[in-house]
Amino acid sequence: MAKLQIYKKEAYYDLLSLIRTPSFFLPALLFPLVFYVFFGIVMNYSGNSSSYMLVSYVCFGVMGPSLFNFSVSVASDRVQGWLTLKQLSPMPLMAYVGAKYFSSLVFSLIIALVLFVTAAVFAEVRLESWQWLSLLVIALVGTLPFALIGLLMGLCFSEKAAPAVVNLVYLPMAFLSGLWVPVVYLPEAIQFIAPWLPAYHFAQLSYAVIGAQQSSSLLGHIVYLVVFSASLLAVVSWRYQRLYK
Amino acid sequence: MKKSLVLAAIVAVVAVILYLLPTPAPQPNSQSNSFLLGPVHIFDGETVIEAQYVEVNNGYITQLYEQQPNSELPWINGENKWLMPGLIDSHVHAWGDALEQQLQRGVTTAVDMFGSPAFLQQRQTKRYTTHYTKEADLYGAGLLMTAPNGHGTQYGIEISTITNPDQAAELVAQRIASGSDFIKIVYTIATANYQHAPSITKAELTATIAAAHAQQKLALVHVSDHASAVDAVAAGADGLVHSFFDQRISASLLQAMVDNKVFVIPTMVVYEGILRNTINEQVLLGNKALKVSSAARATLKQSFNLNLPEEFWHNLLWTTYAMYEAGVPLLAGSDAPNPNTAHGWSLILELMLMAEAGIPPSSILTSATHNAAQKLHLDQRGRVALAHKADFILLNQSPLENLTTLLTPAKVWKNGFSLTE
Numbered sequence: 176m177a178k179l180q181i182y183k184k185e186a187y188y189d190l191l192s193l194i195r196t197p198s199f200f201l202p203a204l205l206f207p208l209v210f211y212v213f214f215g216i217v218m219n220y221s222g223n224s225s226s227y228m229l230v231s232y233v234c235f236g237v238m239g240p241s242l243f244n245f246s247v248s249v250a251s252d253r254v255q256g257w258l259t260l261k262q263l264s265p266m267p268l269m270a271y272v273g274a275k276y277f278s279s280l281v282f283s284l285i286i287a288l289v290l291f292v293t294a295a296v297f298a299e300v301r302l303e304s305w306q307w308l309s310l311l312v313i314a315l316v317g318t319l320p321f322a323l324i325g326l327l328m329g330l331c332f333s334e335k336a337a338p339a340v341v342n343l344v345y346l347p348m349a350f351l352s353g354l355w356v357p358v359v360y361l362p363e364a365i366q367f368i369a370p371w372l373p374a375y376h377f378a379q380l381s382y383a384v385i386g387a388q389q390s391s392s393l394l395g396h397i398v399y400l401v402v403f404s405a406s407l408l409a410v411v412s413w414r415y416q417r418l419y420k
Numbered sequence: 421m422k423k424s425l426v427l428a429a430i431v432a433v434v435a436v437i438l439y440l441l442p443t444p445a446p447q448p449n450s451q452s453n454s455f456l457l458g459p460v461h462i463f464d465g466e467t468v469i470e471a472q473y474v475e476v477n478n479g480y481i482t483q484l485y486e487q488q489p490n491s492e493l494p495w496i497n498g499e500n501k502w503l504m505p506g507l508i509d510s511h512v513h514a515w516g517d518a519l520e521q522q523l524q525r526g527v528t529t530a531v532d533m534f535g536s537p538a539f540l541q542q543r544q545t546k547r548y549t550t551h552y553t554k555e556a557d558l559y560g561a562g563l564l565m566t567a568p569n570g571h572g573t574q575y576g577i578e579i580s581t582i583t584n585p586d587q588a589a590e591l592v593a594q595r596i597a598s599g600s601d602f603i604k605i606v607y608t609i610a611t612a613n614y615q616h617a618p619s620i621t622k623a624e625l626t627a628t629i630a631a632a633h634a635q636q637k638l639a640l641v642h643v644s645d646h647a648s649a650v651d652a653v654a655a656g657a658d659g660l661v662h663s664f665f666d667q668r669i670s671a672s673l674l675q676a677m678v679d680n681k682v683f684v685i686p687t688m689v690v691y692e693g694i695l696r697n698t699i700n701e702q703v704l705l706g707n708k709a710l711k712v713s714s715a716a717r718a719t720l721k722q723s724f725n726l727n728l729p730e731e732f733w734h735n736l737l738w739t740t741y742a743m744y745e746a747g748v749p750l751l752a753g754s755d756a757p758n759p760n761t762a763h764g765w766s767l768i769l770e771l772m773l774m775a776e777a778g779i780p781p782s783s784i785l786t787s788a789t790h791n792a793a794q795k796l797h798l799d800q801r802g803r804v805a806l807a808h809k810a811d812f813i814l815l816n817q818s819p820l821e822n823l824t825t826l827l828t829p830a831k832v833w834k835n836g837f838s839l840t841e
Contacts, residue, residue: 187423203506203615206664209576216714218718223713224516224517225517225713225714225715226516227516227517228715280788288434288437288438291437292437292441293443295441295442297714297715298714298715299444299714299715299810301440301442301444302441302442302443302444303444304438304439304441304443307438307441307443313440356578358798359575359576359577360576361576363573363574363576366576385516385517386516386539386542387515387516388538389536389576389577392771407794
């Protein structure tokens with residue numbers, strides 16, 4: 176019981192620290208919204224499928240907090256010795272990681288809902304209730320691989336380098352996976368790269384909710400994401416062992 | 421305590437937002453695709469008929485009457501409006517919510533001229549049912565036949581390509597196995613002097629058409645110039661999925677088309693964006709009364725910008741009329757959602773462009789209904805006739821006098837279900 180309390184407290188204070196950092200949450204919330212309005216509504220490249228563009232930008236948007244929150248704050252906690260302090264405290268390390276993931280999810284949830292409402296009001300997107308709900312669930316669960324990418328970067332780069340590196344990963348990956356402009360409109364070389372990226376598979380699962388996935392088999396995308404997450408978890412723990420044991 | 425209240429409030433807000441997100445119009449109950457409709461003027465797909473009442477049972481037309489019969493079925497007052505078959509767009513590329521957009525504009529069947537086989541397969545059995553649906557029915561080519569790096573390979577759908585006439589039979593069989601209703605082939609003549617993607621050879625074209633015919637499938641050829649059209653017709657094509665504008669059609673090509681009973685889907689509306697680029701503004705975007713979605717506006721406003729001579733547009737109009745006059749069957753197709761087009765809307769513009777070419781209204785309407793169904797072998801549709809699907813549009817004015825009435829249909833029925841209500 177006391178243990179659960181620690182998890183709750185850590186999650187609460189991590190979220191509180193983010194809410195008190197406008198320089199984190201304002202860009203995190205506005206970036207996907209502005210991108211969606213510009214490229215998903217005003218300049219629509221999807222052959223006028225407004226629901227398709229919504230799904231793309233929801234995927235793009237929810238990845239952000241996981242990547243940024245993990246990479247940037249883990250890097251700064253580590254470099255400033257805060258992480259070492261946490262390890263010395265009786266708090267389980269998983270409470271620290273779990274809290275970060277929780278606060279990322281809260282922001283992903285807000286982003287997804289803001290995009291949903293924007294799409295419903297300005298882009299006339301109409302979906303069945305189960306589609307809205309499934310999109311939200313996939314969007315939240317699907318952030319896990321990106322949280323792990325962020326965590327690995329947080330453990331590898333300095334607090335100054337991390338924000339730059341994470342942008343270098345986030346934006347090209349989103350573009351190459353067809354989240355800004357549908358994959359089918361991209362040059363052939365990029366279409367060849369896309370299936371290697373986790374964001375592509377994440378997006379394909381989300382497109383399946385509106386029946387717009389590229390292939391008929393969803394299992395491949397799920398297997399890829401599970402294997403990708405598992406291998407990344409292994410790399411993260413290896414990196415952590417090297418740093419602290 | 422306070423914290424858990426806040427948490428509960430947040431969860432409630434999320435739930436309320438999710439609950440309030442808009443959903444599509446609800447499905448009508450399953451009883452409502454049986455009815456008696458009349459009195460209406462009926463254009464049956466070819467001509468105006470005597471009958472004024474249509475009896476629909478479970479989504480199929482079961483009887484036509486000249487006088488109102490005694491009937492148990494719910495009666496829908498037709499108010500002497502005009503009833504015609506739901507439109508058929510013979511050239512689209514459908515994915516996402518394309519088929520919903522088509523149906524909203526009164527297009528009850530769409531023919532995909534190259535798209536994902538999975539998308540097509542998921543919809544093939546639905547064509548022969550009359551369950552409630554928000555989508556137009558779909559027929560399709562599935563994957564097309566093209567050369568390595570040829571037209572069609574640039575869209576991200578993985579395609580096996582042809583490099584030798586001997587491969588034709590196997591590649592055609594593959595396509596049929598993955599659901600292709602007919603075979604679409606992309607061809608540009610080797611001597612073409614404009615910029616184009618690599619093309620299959622004439623021998624490969626001929627072999628592919630023969631392979632399609634051996635499997636009892638239509639072979640439709642994508643061409644975009646006169647010389648390629650000559651080759652395609654000589655190779656035995658059943659139809660051309662585009663017209664051409666680099667020159668006016670020659671008497672010999674016209675004769676060959678008539679002799680071989682070749683039909684043509686001119687897709688003037690997509691060419692209009694390249695050659696003239698005025699009709700969207702004039703008919704759709706400039707008319708504030710029409711509810712053109714922002715997404716449709718986006719593709720309508722795109723254009724190719726190729727700076728071609730003005731003469732080409734006149735060539736296209738001339739050729740289209742010449743084909744009509746010679747008796748070449750024309751099928752209306754929009755090539756949506758290419759630049760300058762949007763699903764549904766652009767088919768109606770295509771009909772207006774046919775009128776501009778000088779084709780009489782009844783033939784224009786036939787090109788988007790009966791001709792399409794007959795030439796492309798689309799069963800149970802394209803006519804207001806017994807045993808056909810109750811896919812209708814009801815129009816406030818006679819479409820024979822005024823095609824613009826098609827832009828704002830009073831009602832659309834798909835499988836006997838009314839789209840509005």
